[in-house]
Amino acid sequence: MTQDDETLEAFFAAAGREEVAPSPALIAAVLADAAAVTSAREAHRSRRAAARWRGWVPATAALAASALLGFWIGVAGEGAQVSLFAETTAGEAEDPVGGFFDLASAEN
């Protein structure tokens, strides 16, 4: 180590003994920033969750309504078909064509 180096080290040693400490106010300000950033982040998360929820509720309701409607159409449609078949069967028993046929045969 040269004499210059030794002298410089003595200067650094002298300056290194100085106390350079942050004030309690600085520590408090840094911690307040940390809390504020956390609060802002949580508020942002809540808003996003609420927005997602607002989107899901109508979508789910629409899906459920569609499913119910489909189910109802399925059940009611099947019933209607049975009913129509039943009416046709009943109508055939009193079919006027039968009577017409009979009339025509009588004319001949």
Place this chain on the structure above:
Amino acid sequence: MTRGVAASAAPSDGELVARYAAGDQAAARALTERHVPRLYALARRMLGDAAEAEDVTQEAMLRLWRIAPEWEARAAVGTWLYRVASNLCLDRLRARRRLSDAPVPERADESPGALGRLEADDRAAALHAALAALPERQRLAIVLRHFEELSNPEIAAALDLSVEAVESLLARGRRGLVAALAGRREALGFGEA
């Protein structure tokens, strides 16, 4: 032995950042206690002004709080903070230079208490004056090496430079300090060369 257990049980910086990101304010306190003193000392020695050093320290920590949820273990938290604080200091020094041609203050602090301490230690005061006269990046490298006791690779990571560039900065900085202090050796009790 108890100290060893306590040291091994202490969470890493990365763990503390993850805990803070999950909302743990105790983790924020631990990070603050661990890093704020070093950041403040760096800024104070770079800027020579307590209020500006506080602003830089607070801003560096604020950036850590904001980036915490996206933090990845790309770099050590301490190195990342040194980099942010160093850049903030350099920005302020450049802004000072743009705003005024006046020389940078030679005293580290103008408050009466600090002034008294500096007057009581002429060597420290002389070193601060010599440091203030160095180019900013040389000053930064010298402060990180000789006051914050970072290794050259750590300084390189903090300043985003190669180790060779850091060695060059340190060598030039030391030569500048020696030249600036040469005339005061005898007055400060070192005798003639």
